[in-house]
Amino acid sequence: MKIRGIEKKDRPALKTILKAQEHFRPAEVQVALELIDIALTKPDQQDYIIGLAEGDDGEILGYICYGKAPMTDAVYDLYWIVVHPAFWNQGTGTFLLRHAEKDLMRRQARLILIETSSLPPFASPRAFYQKHDYRELARVTDYYAAGDHKLIFGKTITH
Amino acid sequence: MKIRGIEKKDRPALKTILKAQEHFRPAEVQVALELIDIALTKPDQQDYIIGLAEGDDGEILGYICYGKAPMTDAVYDLYWIVVHPAFWNQGTGTFLLRHAEKDLMRRQARLILIETSSLPPFASPRAFYQKHDYRELARVTDYYAAGDHKLIFGKTITH
Numbered sequence: 001m002k003i004r005g006i007e008k009k010d011r012p013a014l015k016t017i018l019k020a021q022e023h024f025r026p027a028e029v030q031v032a033l034e035l036i037d038i039a040l041t042k043p044d045q046q047d048y049i050i051g052l053a054e055g056d057d058g059e060i061l062g063y064i065c066y067g068k069a070p071m072t073d074a075v076y077d078l079y080w081i082v083v084h085p086a087f088w089n090q091g092t093g094t095f096l097l098r099h100a101e102k103d104l105m106r107r108q109a110r111l112i113l114i115e116t117s118s119l120p121p122f123a124s125p126r127a128f129y130q131k132h133d134y135r136e137l138a139r140v141t142d143y144y145a146a147g148d149h150k151l152i153f154g155k156t157i158t159h
Numbered sequence: 160m161k162i163r164g165i166e167k168k169d170r171p172a173l174k175t176i177l178k179a180q181e182h183f184r185p186a187e188v189q190v191a192l193e194l195i196d197i198a199l200t201k202p203d204q205q206d207y208i209i210g211l212a213e214g215d216d217g218e219i220l221g222y223i224c225y226g227k228a229p230m231t232d233a234v235y236d237l238y239w240i241v242v243h244p245a246f247w248n249q250g251t252g253t254f255l256l257r258h259a260e261k262d263l264m265r266r267q268a269r270l271i272l273i274e275t276s277s278l279p280p281f282a283s284p285r286a287f288y289q290k291h292d293y294r295e296l297a298r299v300t301d302y303y304a305a306g307d308h309k310l311i312f313g314k315t316i317t318h
Contacts, residue, residue, distance in 0.1 A: 027230050071186050073304040111301065138297040140311060142270065145232040152299060 001061065001092065003099045006039055006050040013060045017084045023121035032080050035065050046107075048079070051099050053092050061087045064096035066104070066112075074110040081125075097132055101157075109157050113137075118149035129153045160220065160251065162258045165198055165209040172219045176243045182280035191239055194224050205266075207238070210258050212251050220246045223255040225263070225271075233269040240284075256291055260316075268316050272296075277308035288312045 006014075014036055018029045039050045046068050053061040062083030069075040078100060083092045104112060114129055116122050118139070134153035143150035165173075173195055177188045198209045205227050212220040221242030228234040237259065242251045263271060273288055275281050277298070293312040302309035 025230070031229050069302075070190050071184070071303060075302060110305070113299070138299050138311070140272070140297050140313070143228075143234060144230060146269070152297070154299070 001056070001095055002054050003051045003096075004054055005043075006036065006052050006063070008040055010052060010060060011036065011040065014063060014082075017060065017062060017082055020085050021082060022085075032065070032082070035079060039065070049103070051096060051103070053083070053096050055087075060084070061092045062096060064100050066100050069113065074108055076104050076107070076109045076112050078112055078114045081128075093128060094132070105157060105159070108159070112155050112157065114153045116151050116153065117144055118151055126151070126153075160215070160254055161213050162210050162255075163213055164202075165195065165211050165222070167199055169211060169219060170195065170199065173222060173241075176219065176221060176241055179244050180241060181244075191224070191241070194238060198224070208262070210255060210262070212242070212255050214246070219243070220251045221255060223259050225259050228272065233267055235263050235266070235268045235271050237271055237273045240287075252287060253291070264316060264318070267318070271314050271316065273312045275310050275312065276303055277310055285310070285312075 015029075015033060018024065018032050021029075024032075035048045036050065038045070039048045047070075048065055048067045050063055050065050052063045055061050062081070064081045065079045066076055067079065069077050078097075081093050081096050083096070101112070112134075114134055116125055116129070130153075132155070134155045136151050137154040138152040140150040140152075142148070174188075174192060177183065177191050180188075183191075194207045195209065197204070198207045206229075207224055207226045209222055209224050211222045214220050221240070223240045224238045225235055226238065228236050237256075240252050240255055242255070260271065271293075273293055275284055275288070289312075291314070293314045295310050296313040297311040299309040299311075301307070
């Protein structure tokens with residue numbers, strides 16, 4: 001397993017991986033694709049940085065997307081960690097997250113934030129963030145929809 | 160005083176108004192201008208909607224920028240209410256906010272959110288939001304910078 005940058009030829013595979021996420025709503029797939037397209041067409045921006053996990057046979061296992069939170073001094077948002085369901089529970093998510101955290105250390109990040117939903121299908125991502133020392137810093141009740149709260153998880157980076 | 164949509168010829172005046180906001184940091188002026196440019200070049204999107212307040216002599220008094228929060232069912236973010244300092248305390252902010260709220264009622268908004276800073280220069284905007292029934296729903300400590308928290312104000316719309 002290795003990390004590499006994103007290329008135009010990866011887009012169809014990434015779309016397939018996104019559509020295979022049963023807990024994603026269509027709007028989420030669309031927003032995730034928009035961020036991929038920004039990363040592809042404007043490689044020099046640091047709003048949406050993508051790292052891709054590639055298996056030993058060259059297959060794409062998943063990707064991570066993160067970027068600078070506008071108007072902050074050194075806060076980064078972690079937008080998506082997406083792994084193809086066929087490769088779940090094999091450490092790919094952890095591999096992607098550690099790569100992003102190392103990169104963000106280099107970029108002098110002070111705080112990494114992850115927003116997620118309070119609903120049951122998101123219990124597994126929430127447990128994953130908590131295992132990696134992200135703590136709930138704030139929540140906006142009834143954000144995504146009535147009864148579907150936005151939880152803001154965060155991890156402070158010490159340099 | 161009347162409300163109208165934004166046109167290309169308004170950009171220099173809006174930039175002047177943004178630069179005259181002493182409590183705005185350069186990064187905030189830049190982000191605000193980016194949203195103005197999206198509204199100008201893609202008038203059909205509903206991510207960044209702009210309403211402009213024009214005085215009786217055709218002068219631009221200020222503007223309001225708001226839009227749909229991605230991945231929510233019917234939540235809108237109110238990004239900026241900006242009034243030229245020469246026209247402060249004459250009701251322009253309230254005029255712009257009421258216009259946006261009426262428009263968002265029509266768009267079936269369920270919740271309107273406003274993010275702001277905890278720092279002293281933002282005491283006046285915070286008091287303005289509270290006067291108009293926005294309440295602090297959540298806060299992210301040390302968001303914009305160490306000691307500079309992000310406050311998320313919100314108002315539920317009843318139809």
